[in-house]
Amino acid sequence: MTERGLLIVLSGPSGVGKGTVRKAIFESEGTDFEYSISMTTRNMREGEVEGVDYFFRTREEFEELIAAGQMLEYAEYAGNYYGTPLTYVNDTLDQGKDVFLEIEVQGAMKVKEKVADGVFIFLTPPDLTELKSRIVGRGTDELSVIEERMEIAKAEIDMMSHYDYAVVNDKVELAVDRIKEIINSEHLRVARVIHRYIKMIKEL
Ligand SMILES: Nc1nc2c(ncn2[C@@H]2O[C@H](COP(=O)(O)OP(=O)(O)O)[C@@H](O)[C@H]2O)c(=O)[nH]1
Numbered sequence: 001m002t003e004r005g006l007l008i009v010l011s012g013p014s015g016v017g018k019g020t021v022r023k024a025i026f027e028s029e030g031t032d033f034e035y036s037i038s039m040t041t042r043n044m045r046e047g048e049v050e051g052v053d054y055f056f057r058t059r060e061e062f063e064e065l066i067a068a069g070q071m072l073e074y075a076e077y078a079g080n081y082y083g084t085p086l087t088y089v090n091d092t093l094d095q096g097k098d099v100f101l102e103i104e105v106q107g108a109m110k111v112k113e114k115v116a117d118g119v120f121i122f123l124t125p126p127d128l129t130e131l132k133s134r135i136v137g138r139g140t141d142e143l144s145v146i147e148e149r150m151e152i153a154k155a156e157i158d159m160m161s162h163y164d165y166a167v168v169n170d171k172v173e174l175a176v177d178r179i180k181e182i183i184n185s186e187h188l189r190v191a192r193v194i195h196r197y198i199k200m201i202k203e204l
């Protein structure tokens with residue numbers, strides 16, 4: 001039997017840089033894990049590609065998949081559904097490959113209930129002033145929405161203690177290196193190494 005892969009969950013408040021750091025991780029050298037493409041009901045943005053950035057679906061289609069038990073987790077965020085298709089994650093882990101999710105906090109907490117041995121990483125801003133300037137700098141939100149997002153972000157930051165690791169996103173390259181180091185060290189945890197040895201011994 002193949003050893004199951006690791007499920008790695010990167011989460012954190014809106015605007016902290018999850019998407020930016022995730023893309024930088026996948027563009028960097030020496031990463032050997034699979035990205036789980038999420039499903040969403042939000043409109044496709046310019047430059048986005050179906051099946052690359054997201055699987056874009058209608059609310060009805062999304063709700064059918066929820067009802068059929070086909071989502072590992074989902075959350076409603078800014079008026080749209082976002083979720084992780086279950087089959088891809090399960091099949092890929094079963095093949096012994098690591099799977100990487102980049103999702104918001106509510107969804108990450110649901111995954112934690114289901115996959116206790118996942119690696120849960122919380123990306124934090126250096127401070128709240130910097131978080132606000134990143135949300136403002138993105139230029140997609142009006143002032144009232146920014147204030148609302150900041151309130152949500154504070155509540156999200158309160159969830160940090162439920163995670164295994166907190167990584168500061170001060171500089172993207174540093175955050176990428178820290179996350180890669182965490183994943184490498186998780187592979188070296190005694191329980192996983194013992195499992196690998198037992199398997200090797202059985203194959204002798
Ligand atoms: N729960 C959950 N959140 C997701 C999923 N995919 C993306 N998200 C999160 O949904 C939020 C909104 O994503 P998006 O609309 O792409 O906007 P942006 O990342 O804020 O530019 C981000 O915090 C993502 O991390 C998913 O499958 N499940």
Ligand SMILES: Nc1ncnc2c1ncn2[C@@H]1O[C@H](COP(=O)(O)OP(=O)(O)O)[C@@H](O)[C@H]1O
Pocket residue numbers: 012013014015016017018019020021134135137138169170171172
């Ligand atoms: N380490 C960083 N330093 C400065 N700006 C950053 C950093 N990481 C991300 N950003 C910027 O912050 C904004 C929010 O990043 P984004 O990846 O969209 O966040 P999230 O996916 O968490 O909502 C973007 O404009 C992005 O370019």
